Ligand SMILES: O=C(O)CCC(=O)C(=O)O
């Protein structure tokens with residue numbers, strides 16, 4: 001049955017946001033237009049798109065934008081409105097959506113996770129609230145559920161199609177590579193991150209950056225662990241560019257460009273291609289000034305739960321796996337999730 005989602009209510013608010021335009025995309029981060037794009041047809045555009053993506057993933061930044069990806073802005077604005085309401089709920093109501101058991105899902109309070117620590121690439125708690133959608137979800141109301149189901153369906157299907165393109169561009173056999181099949185027939189996890197306006201010099205108890213001289217961060221430098229990530233970000237009102245990708249030994253700002261999503265590759269895909277394509281690290285900066293509230297909605301696409309880690313040299317995942325010795329990707333993911341919370345806070 002087709003789900004009806006109300007739209008357009010929130011669009012005016014979108015118009016007032018401080019979006020960047022396409023000319024602000026960094027030079028090594030191409031914007032790929034998927035307009036009218038039929039992922040199945042064999043036309044020139046597909047070849048051009050494949051070539052641009054592969055060049056970017058092999059020799060470029062590993063980050064690209066997509067536009068005209070088939071999700072209406074009116075729907076996205078409604079999705080963000082419904083989701084924003086969750087974060088505005090009273091603390092005790094939000095706490096009812098905290099889920100202590102696996103799989104990782106539901107509401108997560110700010111500073112409770114430490115992405116960088118989880119993958120051994122630093123120690124910097126995530127200064128954002130999160131809400132996660134995967135299986136056996138807990139949610140505030142049916143309107144919310146419908147919006148999130150749809151977001152999951154749409155972004156999962158884009159991810160899958162992009163992965164099919166990448167596989168074909170790499171010349172991989174469509175049938176016989178079981179690891180690739182498990183990657184393509186994967187599962188999604190959607191996480192919405194709400195970064196409150198906590199400038200790096202603020203006395204807010206959630207600001208852990210106050211005493212450090214290093215670059216103030218609200219998420220430490222990391223690569224994603226799945227196969228591909230699609231990120232829909234909204235801009236900071238003060239114009240601050242918060243997301244940065246590590247490109248050629250430096251960090252490059254990835255601004256929120258209206259009507260685009262950011263795409264990057266995770267460790268799993270890098271590993272199964274023998275490092276041929278890269279999982280670019282990235283981090284999220286904290287602003288020195290007020291007006292730095294932002295949101296990011298990530299679809300992490302993971303291989304199917306039976307993706308056989310035994311077929312992969314586990315040293316490839318060293319640093320992530322730690323003491324655990326998982327056989328399948330879902331064991332791996334669950335162990336990562338368990339280790340994810342910053343128990344020192
Ligand atoms: O907030 C962002 O823009 C990026 C978040 C991110 O990298 C992640 O959750 O893995």
Ligand SMILES: [Fe+2]
Nearest residue numbers: 222223224282
């Ligand atoms: Fe990430």
